[in-house]
Amino acid sequence: MKPGDIDLSHPDTFEHGPPHEYFSLLRRERPVCWNEVREEPGRRLQQTRGFYSVTRHEDLVHVSRSPRIFSSALGGAMIMDMEGDEQGLAMVRTMMITMDPPEHVKYRRLVQRGFTPSMVRKLEAHIRAASARVVDAVARKGSAEFVEDLAMSLPMELICELMGIPPGDRRQVFDWSNQMIGFDDPDITSSLGDQDSATLQMWMYSNQLAARKREEPDETLMSQLANGEVDGQKISEMELNNFFVLLAIAGNETTRTATSQGMLALCENPEQYELLRSDVERYLDGAVEEILRYTSPVMHFRRTVTEDTELNGVPLRRDDKVVLWYPSANRDESVFGDDAQRFDITRDPNPHVAFGIGEHFCLGANLARMQLRCIFREMLTRIPDLRMVGAPQRLRSTLIDGIKQMPVEFTPEAA
């Protein structure tokens, strides 16, 4: 395979997980590489132009920290283009992940108070108790469907609680979020219509919830958004609805994936699993950081060039599309050394970019870290011999390295 033949826009390239051999080749031979997109009947990314793939850590950091030249708003944050569809672009630009400064900062300010380290620390006892309940539900059974029983509930309950979504509606919001992310996976979304319908239903739900929060304001994120202002004006319905969609998806899909992929990494690296179990408190923080680096649950985001520039010697023109590959940057030998491909829970320092970096650094990073620490602590101490008993079923996606199913067994906890 030559660098120019690798198509990172195609979900088949990710069939067995992130294509690390290709990423290594690209980092070595063409770190800023043109990716041609070939048209194919029935392919959902048909309207997509080619793009430049960024695979080195240093370049990814530079692009992420230069929003004036590498814009999230100009062409959106996804590989898929909305070219010729100004309405579509205007719509996605109401989401803060698709904004540039100075607007971006104003919108981020509306919600960031809820995600600061001190706010998340206040939630610790609550997250610990919620993690205990997740493990309580399966600990005596001796077997579980890992994703459904152990990885899914905590992120879903937490983000819904923070947003102010009542318990009875949470599963529905979760299903909509899965349909929006599973657009390349026929098991989840059979047509683009399914995705559109999930979006519409989420918007309608968000509208109703916001109306309730205007009547009865409270401490939740939806109340802050419904009653919040940017430049002295209430945010629009579309802005509010898209905030809802962004938070629901980002809060659900990512941390669930980190939990499932993290457990898979431990099972596949028994000596690291053993080391972690030997002293959970000592190794837990390092293990969570290494899980984030090694598994990189979010695989890419995109920027668009605003003026002629140059990246690692490659000239770029206005409107060129640039895609940042987090799993590749996180295994860059020039940062993580010769053992960059090794899962090592004692790795220190570990300057991974699983949460991105710069202007759009993940809003939920503190929350995600806390959740991962709590759920892994609970599993490692109460069902410490958890093991896989079947091949994990992967999500077909270039965006999230998700796992749909992963059967596991363990010695049942004593009554």
Ligand code: HEM
């Ligand atoms: C392991 C879990 C997670 C991973 C790997 C992850 C990854 C990322 C990445 C890579 C970005 C950068 C986007 C860019 O530069 O364009 C991002 C942004 C974001 N994340 Fe996360 N995320 C995680 C958990 C969460 C959670 C729990 C939330 C809950 C609200 C969240 C909300 C967001 C939001 C709102 C943004 C956009 C921030 C902005 O535009 O300023 N994420 N995330």
